[in-house]
Amino acid sequence: MPADLLATPDLLRSVFRRHAAGVAVITARGEAGPVGFTATSLTSVSAEPPLLSFGVGTGSSSWPAIAAADHVGVHILGEHQQELAATFARSGADRFGPPTVWREGPEGVPVLDGVVAWLVGGVVARVPAGDHRIVLAEVVHGDPSGAGRPLLYHQGRFQRLRD
Numbered sequence: 001m002p003a004d005l006l007a008t009p010d011l012l013r014s015v016f017r018r019h020a021a022g023v024a025v026i027t028a029r030g031e032a033g034p035v036g037f038t039a040t041s042l043t044s045v046s047a048e049p050p051l052l053s054f055g056v057g058t059g060s061s062s063w064p065a066i067a068a069a070d071h072v073g074v075h076i077l078g079e080h081q082q083e084l085a086a087t088f089a090r091s092g093a094d095r096f097g098p099p100t101v102w103r104e105g106p107e108g109v110p111v112l113d114g115v116v117a118w119l120v121g122g123v124v125a126r127v128p129a130g131d132h133r134i135v136l137a138e139v140v141h142g143d144p145s146g147a148g149r150p151l152l153y154h155q156g157r158f159q160r161l162r163d
Helices: 009-017 063-068 079-089
Strands: 024-030 033-039 043-047 050-057 071-076 102-104 110-112 117-129 132-143 152-154 157-159
Touching: 024 050, 024 063, 024 079, 024 110, 033 050, 033 079, 033 110, 050 063, 050 117, 063 132, 071 110, 071 132, 079 157, 110 117
Parallel strands: none
Antiparallel strands: 024 033, 024 071, 043 050, 050 132, 071 117, 102 110, 117 132, 152 157
C-alpha cells in the first residue's frame, strides 16, 4: 500500500479540506467571562428529542468552560461574517470585544448578533474522542430568522455559496 494512503493526521486533514462544511460559532459562559470558538463539526443528531453535536479539542482555550457548562450556544454564521469566523478561530483573540456584538441570551449563554440562526442547548453528554470531546446538547431555545446565506469552509478558506 502506498505511504500516502496510510492513516495519519495529515491524511485526515487533507481529505476533510475537500469536504465543504457550514461554519458555526459555539459559545458558553465561563468563570472568567464568555468563551467561544469556530466549529465546522456541527451536526444535527435527532429531531425527537432535538439534539445536536459538535467537537471541541481538549487543548483549546474554550474547553475548560465547555467542560463545565450546563448550556452552550450554537450560531450559524452568514457569508457576511468571515471576519467573525476568523476572530473566533484565532488563538489569543479578544473574541467578545469590539467589533463582536453579543448579548446574554437564554440560560445565560452568550448569543451573537447578526447570525443566520442560533440555538441554545443543554449539555447532555461529553463523549471522549481522541484529543477531542463530542458534545451532545438538547436544544431548548433558538431563532432561525436571521438574514443571509450560510458561510462555508472549504480548502482551508471561508467560502460563499455559488448560484
